[in-house]
Amino acid sequence: MDMTPPTQSQQVLPEELLLDVGVAIFDANVPEDYDEQIDKLIQPEVRRAEANYMPYVAKSLLQSTGNWGAVRVVPVRSDAVDVTVNGKILESHGERLRLELTATDATGRRWFTKEYTALASKYAYSDTMPADTDAFQAVYRNLSDDMLKFRESLPPDELRRIRSTAEMRFARGFSPDAFGEHVAVATTGNYVLNRLPAANDPMLERVRKIREREYLFIDTLDEYYAEFQRRMFPSYNGWRSANYAETVAYRDLRAQSNARMLGGALAIVSGIGGIYGSDNGFVDASGLVAITGGVTLIKSAVMKRNEAAMHAEVMREVASAAESELMPYTMDLENQAATLQGSVQDQYQQLRTILRRLYYEDLQLPVPPEPEQPGGTEPAAVLPDDTSADDPVTSAHTR
Template identity: 45%
Template sequence: MLFASACLLGTGCVNQTVKSTSVPPIATAQEVVTDELLLDVGIAVFDPGLDEVPDDDEQPVYTEVRKAEARFMPNQLAQAMQQSGAWGAVRVVPDPERVSDLSVHGKIVHSDGERLELRITAVDSRGYEWLDKGYESHASKYAYKTTTRNSHDPFQAVYNTIANDILQAQQKLREQDRMNVRLVSELLFAQEFSPEAFDGYLAKNPSDVYLVMRLPADNDPMLERVRTIRERDHMYIDTMQAYYDNFGEEMLDPYDEWRRLSYEEVVAMQELRAESQRRMIVGAIAVAAGIAGAINSDSYGEAAASDVAILGGGYLFKSGLEKRNEAQIHVQALEEVGLSLESEITPQVIELEDQSVTLKGSVDDQYAQWRSLLAEIYATEIGSLEQPETIGAADTL
């Protein structure tokens, strides 16, 4: 059951628990807008949250699995957002600082197949915060049955809820707001490639929100080249999106199997720990009672009964320790599952050719090389063009 309301535009942090057995439908836009007003969304590869993992043997975290999840989960969210038909392009981006009309960032707080906890923020290019919210869901015992796994992700309710919350924030925008968001995105991109030429077009107010101070002419040659460069960047990101799609498809089967086994191991460990604790508590009480009885006993029969209580309590306490050792075996089995998945889902090297340039390394490395190449292309094309013309001052946002 959803027990917290959706984050309003510009509101503070809240948390929400999502019932995974009931997947909410994707909401659709209340009003139809023109293509020019549709906002593009960049969902950055999630923070795997490895820096804040507690050193706790009872909750092992597998580094490579978590890194793979950080690429898999944003793609699941992107697909959910696209279903609403309320956005322009929704892309997974390798660079969290890449300029988008709306930038979505996520952090994996916890993920073990039984429980998923995410922290999601969404900020538009102007600097307005749309969402800052925690989401948590526990998978049901039916989540990993074959029929359920074929229809949707075990935590699909989380992705749909996030998509709906972001859409709810979008519904509060006026048409002018949308135009301003897209304008600021274009100017920020232009400043990245030519900071001197486009200096002074944007300024920040005391709330750290961008204001448009002036505009270049629509027919300005530098702006035209920036738009061409930006279109090339979009095309490259679309190519990278195909990578994330393929990665998700290749990862799905082994990842679902890992989550299924992880779910079973987590549930088994919880049951074993509970049983171990019960046995140790009962055993400790029995031992204490037996000792007290032996001290205060007045007859041989009472002393014998106390001895039996001590022995019985000791057995229960020892049994509780054995149950803990059995739980540790499950932890080790879970680690083996994670290590086996690790080798199956590690991304492969991708090579892309553009103008006889081969981009090598990880996705992040390739994108960094691509941006460097774009800067070279822009510098070559811009040549000795004059500074862009301006057309008065724009209204502040």
């Protein structure tokens, strides 16, 4: 297991140039087809829990580097952050983790999309490993290093532009009439900063107060994800450990089964060819022996495949046993006289509605209907790169 720490920047940046990072909840990537779930050994409930667990692991490692401003887990895309990390779980079990991760800044520029892979050894789950150490830490470390590398390629003026664009997008989401012309969407889908309001603009001051309230709520959500990660880790690590042994056994049995099936089929073909290709009785007899031997090999292969299926079922049973502890719990949050209820996503939407109402009440104006896509409430999405929307997905494999 690679325990190399993430890179820490040698650049000294003033606080106003440190980019705030939001790690969005990952795409669980659960196939709708049940047979495909079985074939890929995916337990949907566990995979969805992983989609909430892994962002907090990534967030914690990014925050530990000191390379960024505030690093938070966000349930939906938010204009309250400068850089957003989106992820999709491609493969996850005790032996291997494969994620597709994308970093995008507030201007809509995609920093990169990469596939990260890490393999765990049997020692990753031993009692000698430090507590709370993730078996696939290399994935998150490499993400951190790649983000730092890109950030260090940007000049200070560009960092300032990213932060200003994020603020104007947030302001436009609350008051399109006042801030709609400050930032525009280009044909590429990227955001162009046209101008900034005066530093003492009273409407901007109100927007900043609203933004601080959203930060407080996100920080509360961060505590929720921290508690979820803490409660999930023991059972999840135990599931991974058991899953590791079962995955290795399952893969080996599948390989043996395929080899035996192929060998049996070749033996049958050889035997049939021997019978029909000769008038010699001895050859006929040897051909029958070959057929019988081939059938025996195929029967053995079927038994091996059934044994592999048994191991796969054990893996799913282990996951089901942990299911009740892995599922996130519903959180009630009181903000002044309002109570936010439902899922985290529902609470976030309710918060944005309340903050928008408070913004207009503070201005003593009627609250207009919400726009179709108010800033920060749509689902997490990746905007196209301004240089090429068809950048190939690159790979970074670690062991």
